[in-house]
Amino acid sequence: MRYNFLTAFAALGAFFVSTTTAFPPYAPLGGLSARQLEEIVPTLDAKVPPPPPGPPSFTGAKLVDDRDHPWRAPQRGDQRGPCPGLNTLASHGYLPRNGVATPTQIIKAVQEGFNFDNSAARFAVYAALLGNGNVVTDLLSIGGKTRLTGPDPPAPAIVGGLNNHGTFEGDVSLTRGDAFFGDNHSFNETLWDQFVDFSNRFGNGFYNITVASELRFHRIQQSIAENPQFTMLGLRHISAYGEAALPVNLFVDGRKTGSEKGQLDLESARSFFKEMRYPKGFFRAAQPGGGEGSEVIFLSHPTSPGRNNATVNSFVVDDSLGSILDPCKVYTEFVNTTVLGLYPSPTGVLRRNLDIDLGFLYDAFGSGLPNCPQVFPYGRA
Ligand code: HEM
Known part of the structure; x- marks a missing residue:
C-alpha cells in the first residue's frame, strides 16, 4: 500500500489527542x-521558517574529527535513524546530540562536517521536513521514537522523524532492512556482510562507484525477490541511486588523491554506517559534493521506478511519481501528491509555513531544472 504511512500518522495523532x-x-x-x-x-x-543558509566561504578539506566535536555515544532518549551522515554529525555534536534539529542547523552541519553541497543539502532537508518534520515548530528528528499505543494489543507508533517509511526513507537501503521486515533504520549486520562481500569482489576491498553500481542493483533484485511490499517510486528512485554514491564522495578522507580518491576502506565505512563516528582524524571532502556518480550507477543497470504487486517477484513499472530521468516530475509529484496527501487543507500558521517551506524546496530543486515551473498546491498566497 503506497499510503499506509498516512494511516500511521492518523493513528499517532489519535493517540496524542486522546x-x-x-x-x-x-x-x-x-x-x-x-x-x-x-x-x-x-x-x-x-516559528516563521527563516531562509536557509548559503554555502560557507571556505569549502576545502579540513580536520572535522576535532577537539570541539568529540564523539559521544548516544544517551538514552537521543534519536538516531537511517542516515549514517546525520547520525555521525549528531554523535560528534555538529547537530544537537539529541537528534532533533532545525533545517538551518542541518544545512550548516552537513556543510561544515561533510562539505555537502549547498543546494543538495537544501533539497534534502526541505523534502525531509515537509515529509517527516514539524513544519510549525521548524523541527525535524533524524530518527524517531517508537511508542506503544492502543488498541489492545498495542500497536507501535513511530513518532518520527526520518524513520517514517514511505516519504524519504525507503526500501533497498545498503545497510538497513526494508520496513516490511520490521526495522528500516538500524544498522543491519547481515546487509553489512553483503556490503563487505561486494566491496571485496568488485572493489579489491574498497567501496567505490563500481561496487555501488553492483550493490545497488543487487539490493533492488533482493527486495523484488523477498519483499511483497517493495516500492521504489519518485523521490526514492532518485535517492536510492544518490545514497549509493554519497559514501564514495563524502566518507572518503579529503586528503586522498590520485588512485586513492573515491575508494572507501571498509574500516572507515563501518565507522560511519555502524558506529556513527568519524574515522580517527578524519578530514572532510576537498570540495563540496553529494550524489555525483549516481547517473553512472543507474546507467550500469538501469531499473525503472516501480513496485511489487503484493507478492514477491511481481515487479511492475510505476513512474507516476517521476524518476531519476524525470526529476521535474519527482518535484511536482512530491508536492502535489505526497505533501498535499499529508496536508490536504491546512490553515493558519500551518498553511503559512507549508507555503514558505515549499518555496524553499522549489528554490533548491525545481528552479534549477529546465521547464519546471513551481507548483502551488494551496494556490498562491
Ligand atoms: C541534508 C540532510 C540529509 C537528509 C535529510 C538525509 C536523509 C536521509 C534519509 C531519510 C536516509 C534513508 C534513506 C533510506 O531509506 O535508505 C538517508 C540515507 C543515507 N544518507 Fe542521508 N541525509 C542527509 C545528508 C547526508 C549526508 C551529508 C550524508 C553523507 C555524508 C548522507 C549519507 C547517507 C547514506 C550513505 C545513506 C544510505 C544508507 C544506506 O543505504 O544504508 N546523508 N539519508
Whole structure:
C-alpha cells in the first residue's frame, strides 16, 4: 500500500489527542485530521521558517574529527535513524546530540562536517521536513521514537522523524532492512556482510562507484525477490541511486588523491554506517559534493521506478511519481501528491509555513531544472 504511512500518522495523532500528553515538538503533523490540528497546533511554539543558509566561504578539506566535536555515544532518549551522515554529525555534536534539529542547523552541519553541497543539502532537508518534520515548530528528528499505543494489543507508533517509511526513507537501503521486515533504520549486520562481500569482489576491498553500481542493483533484485511490499517510486528512485554514491564522495578522507580518491576502506565505512563516528582524524571532502556518480550507477543497470504487486517477484513499472530521468516530475509529484496527501487543507500558521517551506524546496530543486515551473498546491498566497 503506497499510503499506509498516512494511516500511521492518523493513528499517532489519535493517540496524542486522546491521552492529551504534550505533543512532541518534532513530531510530524501530516495526516492529522482538521480537528486534531485545531487542538495541537495552538499548543506548539510556532516559528516563521527563516531562509536557509548559503554555502560557507571556505569549502576545502579540513580536520572535522576535532577537539570541539568529540564523539559521544548516544544517551538514552537521543534519536538516531537511517542516515549514517546525520547520525555521525549528531554523535560528534555538529547537530544537537539529541537528534532533533532545525533545517538551518542541518544545512550548516552537513556543510561544515561533510562539505555537502549547498543546494543538495537544501533539497534534502526541505523534502525531509515537509515529509517527516514539524513544519510549525521548524523541527525535524533524524530518527524517531517508537511508542506503544492502543488498541489492545498495542500497536507501535513511530513518532518520527526520518524513520517514517514511505516519504524519504525507503526500501533497498545498503545497510538497513526494508520496513516490511520490521526495522528500516538500524544498522543491519547481515546487509553489512553483503556490503563487505561486494566491496571485496568488485572493489579489491574498497567501496567505490563500481561496487555501488553492483550493490545497488543487487539490493533492488533482493527486495523484488523477498519483499511483497517493495516500492521504489519518485523521490526514492532518485535517492536510492544518490545514497549509493554519497559514501564514495563524502566518507572518503579529503586528503586522498590520485588512485586513492573515491575508494572507501571498509574500516572507515563501518565507522560511519555502524558506529556513527568519524574515522580517527578524519578530514572532510576537498570540495563540496553529494550524489555525483549516481547517473553512472543507474546507467550500469538501469531499473525503472516501480513496485511489487503484493507478492514477491511481481515487479511492475510505476513512474507516476517521476524518476531519476524525470526529476521535474519527482518535484511536482512530491508536492502535489505526497505533501498535499499529508496536508490536504491546512490553515493558519500551518498553511503559512507549508507555503514558505515549499518555496524553499522549489528554490533548491525545481528552479534549477529546465521547464519546471513551481507548483502551488494551496494556490498562491
Ligand atoms: C541534508 C540532510 C540529509 C537528509 C535529510 C538525509 C536523509 C536521509 C534519509 C531519510 C536516509 C534513508 C534513506 C533510506 O531509506 O535508505 C538517508 C540515507 C543515507 N544518507 Fe542521508 N541525509 C542527509 C545528508 C547526508 C549526508 C551529508 C550524508 C553523507 C555524508 C548522507 C549519507 C547517507 C547514506 C550513505 C545513506 C544510505 C544508507 C544506506 O543505504 O544504508 N546523508 N539519508
